[in-house]
Each structure stands twice: as C-alpha cells, then as structure tokens.
Amino acid sequence: MEELERFIEYDPAGFTLREAIIEAKRCLHCSKPRCRTGCPIENEIPDFIEAMAHGNLGSASTIIAKHSNLPAVCGRVCPHEKQCEGSCILNKQGKGIKVGKIERFIADMDGDLALIPAVIKEKRSGRIAVIGSGPAGLTVAGDLAKMGFSVTVYDAQQEAGGVLMYGIPEFRLPKQVVRREVKKIANLGVQFNLNTMIGPSLTLDNLFEQGFDAVFIGTGNALAKSLSLPGIKLPGAVQATYFLQMVELANQGSVDAMEVPIHPGDNVVIIGAGNTAIDAARTAIRREAASVTVLNRDRESHIAALASEVASARKEGVNFTSLRRPLELIGEYFVTGVLCHIMSDPGEGKDLIPTEKTSIIPANKVIIAIGQRPASRIIGSTKGIEVDESGYVKTRDIPYGMSMRSGVFSGGDVVNGPATVVKAMKDAKTVAKGIAQYVEAKKLMEKCGLKMTD
Ligand SMILES: Cc1cc2nc3c(=O)[nH]c(=O)nc-3n(C[C@H](O)[C@H](O)[C@H](O)COP(=O)(O)OP(=O)(O)OC[C@H]3O[C@@H](n4cnc5c(N)ncnc54)[C@H](O)[C@@H]3O)c2cc1C
Ligand code: SF4
Structure with missing residues (x-):
C-alpha cells in the first residue's frame, strides 16, 4: 500500500489503481478493435485492457512487453488523440477509452515493482553494436537482446534516451521514467557505452574491427x-x-x-x-x-x-x-x-x-524551432553508406533496414526524417528482424567457411 501511495504521488496526472480498473471495465473488447489499427506498433490493446479490468497487472504487462520496450514513455508522449484513443469506437458516444493512461499505469507499476521477469530466448552467437540510444536504438537493442544476441549501445550523451532524455521536457516525461525503461533494457543484458561519440575518433570501421557482426545507426536528427x-x-x-x-x-x-x-x-x-x-x-x-x-x-x-x-x-x-x-x-x-x-x-x-x-x-x-536534420559524423568518417540529398540514410527492404553498406543497418529519424517516438520504434522493430536474419546468415556462412558479400 505504501508503494502504491508513493506511486500515485509520483504521477499525480495518472490513474490510481481504482480509476485504471474502472476505465478498463468500460472497454467493449471489440472483435475488430479500431484502437489496435490506430496504433503504429499494433499493441494488443483490448487484451491488456481486459487484463487490467480483472486487476491482473502482470498479464497486462506481459501483453504490452510483446510489442513495446518503452510503454511508460509511449503512455505519456504518444499522440494518442491521433492514434489508439482517436480510433476508439466509444468516441462515437463521446468518450473514447483513455488507452494511454491505462498503458502508463500498467507500465509504471511494472517499472516500480518489477512485475514480470525479463524473458530472454536461448543465447545466440552474434554481436551487434547500436549507435544511438533514442527510441530507435533502445528498441533495436531490446528486441535483439530478447532474441538472445549480445548487444552494445554507444551514445554520445552522458545518459541514454536520446530525445526522451534531452529533448522532451521533464514536465511531460519525467526522466526517472526514461531511466527505468533504460534499466529494464539493460536488465536484458544490453551493455551501454555512454559519453562515446562514434565518428571522429572511434569510427564505425573500428567497431567491425572489434568483432561486431552488424552495426545499427539510430542517430536521429542531431542538427x-x-x-x-x-x-x-x-x-x-x-x-x-x-x-x-x-x-x-x-x-x-x-x-x-x-x-x-x-x-x-x-x-x-x-x-x-x-x-x-x-x-x-x-x-x-x-x-x-x-x-x-x-x-x-x-x-x-x-x-x-x-x-x-x-x-x-x-x-x-x-x-x-x-x-x-x-x-x-x-x-x-x-x-x-x-x-x-x-x-x-x-x-x-x-x-x-x-x-x-x-x-x-x-x-x-x-x-x-523550425526543425532538425541528421548530422554527418558517421557518414563522413566511413565509406559505403549512402545518404539522400538531405542527409537521410538510404536503406534496403531485404534484409530490412540494411544501408548500402553490408552489415550496417539504420532506422528511426535518421532514415525517415523527424517523426514520433512510436514511429521510430515501429521502424526499429522491423530493422531488428532484418539484423537478426543477416547475422544468422553470416554465422551460418562462417561455419561453412564462407564470407558475406553485398
Ligand atoms: C523537443 C522534441 C519533442 C518531441 N516530442 C515528442 C512527443 O511528445 N511525442 C512523440 O512521439 N515524439 C516527439 N518527438 C519526436 C521524437 O522524440 C523522435 O521522433 C524520436 O526521438 C526519434 O528517435 P531516434 O531514436 O531515431 O533518435 P533520437 O531520439 O534523436 O536519438 C538519437 C541518439 O543518437 C545519439 N547520437 C547521435 N549521433 C551520435 C554519434 N555519432 N555517436 C553516438 N551517439 C550519437 C544521440 O546522442 C541520441 O541519443 C519530439 C522531438 C523533439 C525534438
Ligand atoms: S476500440 Fe475502444 S472499446 Fe473497442 S477494444 Fe479498443 S479501446 Fe476497447
């Protein structure tokens, strides 16, 4: 009870347990849920709301974790009015379900009380370097770690989170929330090398020399x-x-x-x-x-x-x-x-x-405040990565997210331009699958004494 009181105090704008259950009980659990269609990462919204309605926070958290590594963030900063909440059928009666606030409540409880254990599949061989710890980098890191790969994240800043830490202000996204989400990803075995700018002295080529099988660039729009x-x-x-x-x-x-x-x-x-x-x-x-x-x-x-x-x-x-x-x-x-x-x-x-x-x-x-664009520190210090005239990294569809240089993948705002947290996550989730396919193929070929080519 003490934990619950503290938690409510910590998030005065959020739901209490009672309010979250009452809101969840209003959901119709539609057979064709519009809320889910409205969510870029197709979160299983009706299912986690139903678990919440039964007071089952562990199940609700497990359902959310299948699609998202950053639910406490999404629950706060996603443009819900344009996505899940805006699509909810109950808007026709004037009161759509507050999906974001329910997600935020469940995620905060999980972050505070560690409701669900980190699930990691059997360890696989394959090392991946992730440059950038914004929503794209954190998503790639979390998804690949859950698949069993060894992941190391590099970021120029002293704390992980990208725009979540150094852009979106504290009053909209408390930094303790970001730190908790990053900690959950670190608990999956992801290593964080902060205060490390890739480009000028430690280059992308140096990372391959250190034995990484693939590199993900998720450096956002830094300029x-x-x-x-x-x-x-x-x-x-x-x-x-x-x-x-x-x-x-x-x-x-x-x-x-x-x-x-x-x-x-x-x-x-x-x-x-x-x-x-x-x-x-x-x-x-x-x-x-x-x-x-x-x-x-x-x-x-x-x-x-x-x-x-x-x-x-x-x-x-x-x-x-x-x-x-x-x-x-x-x-x-x-x-x-x-x-x-x-x-x-x-x-x-x-x-x-x-x-x-x-x-x-x-x-x-x-x-x-007229917008941002990508920096060229990495592109300028290595060969083979093509960018368009505005500096956005060009990628392929197969394997998804690979740049014009074999083994180097990219996603999020540095590929797609300034967007939203959840859009960077959506893109990064698909890139993570592309990286897994590439690294598995590379490892198989190495076993056969062969080398990957373009
Ligand atoms: C002020 C602001 C408010 C926003 N508010 C919202 C919002 O409310 N809701 C929403 O959905 N979206 C919002 N957005 C947009 C959203 O934050 C971005 O779309 C999203 O963060 C992009 O994620 P990313 O991982 O691609 O890049 P980023 O979040 O930009 O992360 C890139 C990371 O790469 C690191 N990096 C860059 N270059 C290097 C290098 N050479 N070596 C090592 N590390 C490097 C950076 O330090 C940074 O940590 C906002 C954006 C801004 C700027
Ligand atoms: S559309 Fe609204 S009522 Fe239907 S399942 Fe989604 S949140 Fe519930």
Whole structure:
C-alpha cells in the first residue's frame, strides 16, 4: 500500500489503481478493435485492457512487453488523440477509452515493482553494436537482446534516451521514467557505452574491427535547422533543441543554471509552431520568462503542434501570433525584437498573401524551432553508406533496414526524417528482424567457411 501511495504521488496526472480498473471495465473488447489499427506498433490493446479490468497487472504487462520496450514513455508522449484513443469506437458516444493512461499505469507499476521477469530466448552467437540510444536504438537493442544476441549501445550523451532524455521536457516525461525503461533494457543484458561519440575518433570501421557482426545507426536528427535571416547571429538568438538540452543538463547538475539561455524576466519569441516550439515555449514559462510568444507563419487553424499541447500552452500563458513571417532579428549588440511581414488570409484552401505591412515583436531572447536534420559524423568518417540529398540514410527492404553498406543497418529519424517516438520504434522493430536474419546468415556462412558479400 505504501508503494502504491508513493506511486500515485509520483504521477499525480495518472490513474490510481481504482480509476485504471474502472476505465478498463468500460472497454467493449471489440472483435475488430479500431484502437489496435490506430496504433503504429499494433499493441494488443483490448487484451491488456481486459487484463487490467480483472486487476491482473502482470498479464497486462506481459501483453504490452510483446510489442513495446518503452510503454511508460509511449503512455505519456504518444499522440494518442491521433492514434489508439482517436480510433476508439466509444468516441462515437463521446468518450473514447483513455488507452494511454491505462498503458502508463500498467507500465509504471511494472517499472516500480518489477512485475514480470525479463524473458530472454536461448543465447545466440552474434554481436551487434547500436549507435544511438533514442527510441530507435533502445528498441533495436531490446528486441535483439530478447532474441538472445549480445548487444552494445554507444551514445554520445552522458545518459541514454536520446530525445526522451534531452529533448522532451521533464514536465511531460519525467526522466526517472526514461531511466527505468533504460534499466529494464539493460536488465536484458544490453551493455551501454555512454559519453562515446562514434565518428571522429572511434569510427564505425573500428567497431567491425572489434568483432561486431552488424552495426545499427539510430542517430536521429542531431542538427537543428538554421534560418538565414539578417540578425540571426545576434546574441540572444538560440536553437530550441539546445535550450531544451541545456535545461535537462542543468536539472542533472551537469551545467550551471546560469548557462541555460532563458532567465526569469526574459521576453521570449519562438519562431516555429511545431511540437518542439511548444515544448520550448512551455519550458520558457517554467523558467519564469516575463512573456512568451509563438510566432506562427501560417493560419491559426494550421498550427503544426498537437492541439492538446497548444491548449496546455495557452492555459499556462503562452501567446500565439499567427500570419507573421519573420524577416529579420533586430538589435545592435543584442536581439531586441523580430521584424515580421504581416500576411493576409484570403480563406481556407487559398495561399496566404503578403501585405505591405510589417510589425515588430519585442524580445530579448528568440528561440528558433523550425526543425532538425541528421548530422554527418558517421557518414563522413566511413565509406559505403549512402545518404539522400538531405542527409537521410538510404536503406534496403531485404534484409530490412540494411544501408548500402553490408552489415550496417539504420532506422528511426535518421532514415525517415523527424517523426514520433512510436514511429521510430515501429521502424526499429522491423530493422531488428532484418539484423537478426543477416547475422544468422553470416554465422551460418562462417561455419561453412564462407564470407558475406553485398
Ligand atoms: C523537443 C522534441 C519533442 C518531441 N516530442 C515528442 C512527443 O511528445 N511525442 C512523440 O512521439 N515524439 C516527439 N518527438 C519526436 C521524437 O522524440 C523522435 O521522433 C524520436 O526521438 C526519434 O528517435 P531516434 O531514436 O531515431 O533518435 P533520437 O531520439 O534523436 O536519438 C538519437 C541518439 O543518437 C545519439 N547520437 C547521435 N549521433 C551520435 C554519434 N555519432 N555517436 C553516438 N551517439 C550519437 C544521440 O546522442 C541520441 O541519443 C519530439 C522531438 C523533439 C525534438
Ligand atoms: S476500440 Fe475502444 S472499446 Fe473497442 S477494444 Fe479498443 S479501446 Fe476497447
């Protein structure tokens, strides 16, 4: 009981045991469950909800673990309104099942109380190096470890999790939740080599020299896209991903709080209106900024971020200014505002028209949140991995996820572009199967005295 109380305290926005069971009991256990179709990794939603309705948390956890290595994360940050919950049949009666909150409750209980043991199939020969410990890398590592392979994860950061640790803010995804999920993967036998950047000194070729049979690249979109506007280099302009990362590093005690670029009393303008922009805006509010304004170049109805996140941001005091295209960051020695072109809206379906008018939005801090792209540290330090004109790794269908270089696989955002946690996981799950096929074939050929070729 004490554990349960502590747990409820730890996740005040989540369900209590009683609430989770009551919600689960509403589920119709449909024969053709739309919720499952709406889930990118086709989680067995009706089955784990039924187990929850019977109060059987162990079974519910076992069912979830068949499809996901990161349920406590997905239960919090998946866009449920567009996926499982948005697809639930009960929405027709006005109240779809809160699938995300049920999943989160089950996963948190499992993380807290270790309800189910780690299931590892018989140990197989084959060593795989995973570069990047975001949702893609963690999924590949977890799935291959469950299949019995030896897996070592390398990440440049001091803690594993990728964007889960250094992008999505604490108030949406507590870092203790990420650490618990990573620990569960480590308990499968996965080794983590952190603070290790692959590319400049330790190269991908060095990993093969160390005896790895295959390498997975899941390095995400590490570089923030820049804006070519006059004044963009003025002190006071900062990238959203850098700001969010510095906040987390300050939370961890790795940097001084004064090094975080937003301070109490700042007037902040955010350029961009996607999910990263909203995370930056809500974080700036929590840093006690005097004002935070999201500058949206499009119509009010076309804000790219999730509607629920925008609603939360508004409630917390974030202003939204739409139909403004930034032209210049103004200021002599330090940014003092953003000069914008005012656009006119001729109506839905028609292109916005630039007017003659401009306006200046005062700010002493400007956060740029217009997207990310892949870095080229690995591609630039090894041969044979092809990328497209934007830097995304090209992969094959057979074996799924293998790059143009034999034995090197890739998946997640570094292949598919910026997406979501669950989409990176979905892709990574299929790549893990491709890696297993490749390594098994390689080992068989080695036994026959043969070598793999392209
Ligand atoms: C601020 C922000 C908020 C988001 N919010 C949500 C959300 O609420 N819901 C949602 O579903 N999605 C969200 N996303 C998107 C989601 O986080 C990504 O789609 C997902 O993390 C991609 O996973 P990944 O494993 O491909 O890459 P990443 O999570 O980017 O992980 C890549 C990892 O590779 C490491 N790495 C990179 N290069 C090297 C190298 N050379 N050597 C060693 N390690 C390296 C990095 O340190 C990092 O740990 C958000 C993204 C951002 C930026
Ligand atoms: S669609 Fe809704 S009611 Fe039907 S099984 Fe899924 S969660 Fe339950």
